[in-house]
Amino acid sequence: MSVDVFQLTIHYLALDEQQAPQIRERQALIPTNAQVCHLLEQLHLSYNGKPAKGYARFSSDKSPLMQESMELWLQQPDDFMQLAKTATAELVKQLTEHQLAESGYLLISHYRYLATDYLLLCLLGSKEHFSVTAELDLAAAKHLDIARMQLAARIDLTEYQLNREHPHAISFIRGRAGRKVADFFLDFLGCEEGSDAKENSKQMLSSVEEYLSAAEFDPAEKSQVRQQVYQYCEEQSKQGQDVVLKELSEAMDPDDQHGFLHYCAEQQLAVAEQFPVEVKSLKPLVKFSGAGAGVSVSFEQKHLGERVVYDPQQDILTIRGVPPNLKDQLQRFLTGSSQ
Template identity: 90%
Template sequence: MSVDVFQLTIHYLELDEQQAPQIRERQALIPTSAEVCHLLEQLHLSYNAKPAKGYARFSTEKPQVFHDSMTLWLEQPDDFLLLAKSATAELVQQLSQHQLAESGYLLLSHYRYLATDYLLLCLLGSKEHFSVTAELDLAAAKHLDIARMQLAARIDLTEYQLNPQHPHAISFIRGRAGRKVADFFLDFLGCEEGSDAKENSKQVLSSVEEYLSAANFDAEEKHQARQQVYEYCEAQSKQGQDVVLKELSESMDPSDQHGFLHYCAEQQLAVAEQFPVDVKSLKNLVKFSGAGAGVSVSFEQKHLGERVVYDPQQDTLTIRGVPPNLKDQLQRFLSS
């Protein structure tokens, strides 16, 4: 098991008749067990996989209710329940102020994953499932809906304690309501936005393409370099780790591991030494896709100019070797 759980508690938020959140608090920490560690590992991986996360740092221009409670807890680690109680009360207040009608199980945990300590706060819904007993009777029960985690924030305590003003030691899921959820989390945590993963990704895309154009690579070498960059960034994202420019350079060109690193420095490209990325925004490194007016097209970048030919003058896309399943559908439709 790669997760060590130090402290965990769960409170329940329910909505009253006026749709205002009410708290039902747990009075003791949940004992650590193999099941608890497995739960936190699932939550950690699910959180990492969420796209379009926001990144932030604490701001002195906002109320520091959560920050002050966390600071007190870091000084007195046995007072985790006090931190949980304070965070829950602040969460309820901010939910009301931002008019977000949310209910569910509020989980707070201090855990370690691969030598990094985290503080996780997430609001989880529940989902009913059914099973069959040994007597072949139906039984119903509820389980935490981890896959649909929408309200969650995580603090990299290891990074934060080294540098409290690190621009992406704090992250949060932007959620289905976009800007509204981002504003809610920034106010709840007392933060201001720091590093922008999407902007970082755009800068990586443009810098990689600029480097590949300047380097003496053939078409296959360019494809391999783009693939290596994408796979490295994807692996870092899945682990919840930042992209490191030096490692990115090494993965791009094994024959000249510092080539991209030196190019960024020489050309003064705005690529940070370490930054989070949005993997979805990097898809263009390896794939072209688009949809509109009832047509959806997607293909790997390596096929452009070979199996797929684009004529900008005629605004046409020619595909050689239609995928078998699409070809079968077309033939059956035409024959009918």
């Protein structure tokens, strides 16, 4: 297993009749075993898969409480429960001030994944499920709803200890509530927003297209380069790693590994040397999509000119080989209409 869990504790956050948060604290660490490691691996992968993340650094203009508590813990690793207690109290305070009515299990853990240490803080809901016993009786139990993790923050301790001012060592899930959740996490952690994954990804996408237009690639080669860029960025995102410009350049063209890197420098393109990526923003590299006037169309770029043909003069899109499920719907509808 690729996860090593060093310290873990879980508290329970409930709401009273006035919707005020109440905490039931665990008084000791949870013993580490294979089951715990498997849980953290699932949480790590689920967190990496969340598309809407913000990035931040500790700020002198915000409360220093969380940073000070974390620094004390880094000096005295055995005092993890004090860090968890401070984080829990600050979470309750900020939830109250931001008027967020949230309940669930607050999980705080120090773990290592592929040689990188992390501090994860997440609030997980629970979901009831049913099972059948050996005697064929029904039994009900609750499980942590990892898939719907919405309130979570993670600190890359390895990056943070190398550079306290790293612009994206701290990340958080923005969640469905958008700006309100972002403000909550920034205040909770005592941070200011740093690197913008979405903007960095868009800038990189624009620079790749500019490079492809200037380079002597034929259409097939351009399509292959776009695929390689997307695959590299997607893999980095899955691993929770940043895109590194030098590595991206190497992935784009094995015959000229520094071509894109040198082009960015020569043209003074505003592409960061290292940045978190939002894969969703890179979909135009490999897919065409659009919607309007009641019509929605989406297809992979590799099909253009083969299964999908566009006539710009007549503004007609021809699709050969209609997807089976769509074809079935159309045939059923036409049959029903004729009858």
